[in-house]
Amino acid sequence: MASYDLLLLPGDGIGPEVMAEVGRVIEWLDRNSGSTFETETDLVGGSAYDAHAVAITDAAMDKAQAADAVLFGAVGGPKWDSVPYEVRPEAGLLRLRKDMDLFANLRPAICYPALADASSLKRDVVEGLDILILRELTGGVYFGEPKEIVTLENGEKRAVDTQLYTTHEIERIARVAFELARTRNNKVTSMEKRNVMRSGVLWNQVVTAVHKAEYSDVELEHMLADAGGMQLVRWPKQFDVIVTDNLFGDMLSDVAAMLTGSLGMLPSASLGAPDEKTGKRKALYEPVHGSAPDIAGKRLANPIAMIASLGMALRYSCDMGEAADLVDGAIADVLAGGTRTADLAAKGQNAVSTTEMGEAIVRAMDARA
Ligand code: NAI
Ligand code: MG
Numbered sequence: 001m002a003s004y005d006l007l008l009l010p011g012d013g014i015g016p017e018v019m020a021e022v023g024r025v026i027e028w029l030d031r032n033s034g035s036t037f038e039t040e041t042d043l044v045g046g047s048a049y050d051a052h053a054v055a056i057t058d059a060a061m062d063k064a065q066a067a068d069a070v071l072f073g074a075v076g077g078p079k080w081d082s083v084p085y086e087v088r089p090e091a092g093l094l095r096l097r098k099d100m101d102l103f104a105n106l107r108p109a110i111c112y113p114a115l116a117d118a119s120s121l122k123r124d125v126v127e128g129l130d131i132l133i134l135r136e137l138t139g140g141v142y143f144g145e146p147k148e149i150v151t152l153e154n155g156e157k158r159a160v161d162t163q164l165y166t167t168h169e170i171e172r173i174a175r176v177a178f179e180l181a182r183t184r185n186n187k188v189t190s191m192e193k194r195n196v197m198r199s200g201v202l203w204n205q206v207v208t209a210v211h212k213a214e215y216s217d218v219e220l221e222h223m224l225a226d227a228g229g230m231q232l233v234r235w236p237k238q239f240d241v242i243v244t245d246n247l248f249g250d251m252l253s254d255v256a257a258m259l260t261g262s263l264g265m266l267p268s269a270s271l272g273a274p275d276e277k278t279g280k281r282k283a284l285y286e287p288v289h290g291s292a293p294d295i296a297g298k299r300l301a302n303p304i305a306m307i308a309s310l311g312m313a314l315r316y317s318c319d320m321g322e323a324a325d326l327v328d329g330a331i332a333d334v335l336a337g338g339t340r341t342a343d344l345a346a347k348g349q350n351a352v353s354t355t356e357m358g359e360a361i362v363r364a365m366d367a368r369a
Contacts, residue, residue: 013291014301015073021303021358045075045089055092069317102270109256135249177243178215187240264302267309330364
């Protein structure tokens with residue numbers, strides 16, 4: 001029987017509230033799925049700062065490196081606005097990403113039929129949408145050097161950011177894209193701006209070469225990133241996996257997110273390189289939303305983004321695709337049945353609490369199993 005080690009880092013604000021509902025789903029899976037889970041919980045963000053004066057301890061980092069998957073809630077809040085920059089809550093997440101070398105950021109955009117009317121686009125454009133944006137997370141213009149503001153001789157200032165990618169960085173994100181596409185609808189759309197950026201030329205060449213050498217069974221299409229943005233809101237269902245750089249991926253994944261409704265619905269995954277011996281990738285799973293201090297402690301938080309993040313962990317880190325389908329299906333069932341947390345409820349409609357939503361999802365898993 002397979003057993004998986006999960007590290008839970010609930011964090012701050014609504015993080016612990018939504019993580020508690022993930023705990024409920026893990027318990028159910030532990031009893032019913034045929035696989036077992038060892039979970040351990042540690043501090044990150046402001047809560048780690050309060051206890052240890054750092055945003056994550058070395059001991060918690062060691063656990064994260066050793067786990068099959070890390071589940072991360074959210075960090076930050078007004079309480080920590082004035083803590084020193086190096087130990088601010090976000091530093092915990094940044095250290096996890098950096099030390100685990102999580103270069104591949106997966107952001108699914110799924111539109112549940114029951115929520116299609118909450119989208120800013122027409123129902124038929126988004127209903128049933130299921131695409132995946134793959135963003136390169138550790139390279140590109142956010143990290144390239146030089147990165148500076150200098151004062152010129154005439155007193156003017158000049159700011160520089162450097163878009164920089166190596167063959168190796170593009171190859172490894174391209175491989176993730178093609179591997180994901182093989183488990184989905186077998187199509188990759190690569191987006192860059194080769195018409196105006198040298199990094200776009202190299203991106204295009206390397207993705208094409210990786211495709212030809214290793215993944216010619218997958219359909220590959222190239223699109224300029226600005227045109228891709230238009231296509232995303234015109235007819236998003238044309239896509240399966242979109243792979244793009246850090247900057248374009250940041251923007252395009254936020255655009256795609258809003259096609260599908262509430263921030264409380266959106267999971268994400270960040271993957272590292274495969275281990276040389278086991279082939280397993282380091283991985284961290286987290287909702288896209290933050291710690292929502294405005295609703296923390298009020299039982300209002302929607303736990304679906306966090307629970308769907310567990311679903312992604314089952315799929316990508318635990319070899320439990322069927323269990324992942326069960327979790328996703330249970331979420332769809334609950335929404336189809338009209339259960340809504342406050343962020344999803346229509347005016348005048350009764351909303352359920354965080355816990356009630358978690359319980360409803362577990363009941364729906366029972367009903368499907
Ligand atoms: P936020 O995502 O926390 O909240 C934005 C709005 O969406 C709020 O009105 C909030 O109530 C609502 N919302 C978010 N998640 C929800 C959920 N699950 N259910 C229902 N409603 C939900 O972003 P904001 O307000 O910009 O940031 C708040 C704090 O979170 C800040 O300290 C920020 O730095 C931190 N943050 C942390 C992130 C992380 O840990 N990865 C990501 C984004 C922000
Ligand atoms: Mg962003």
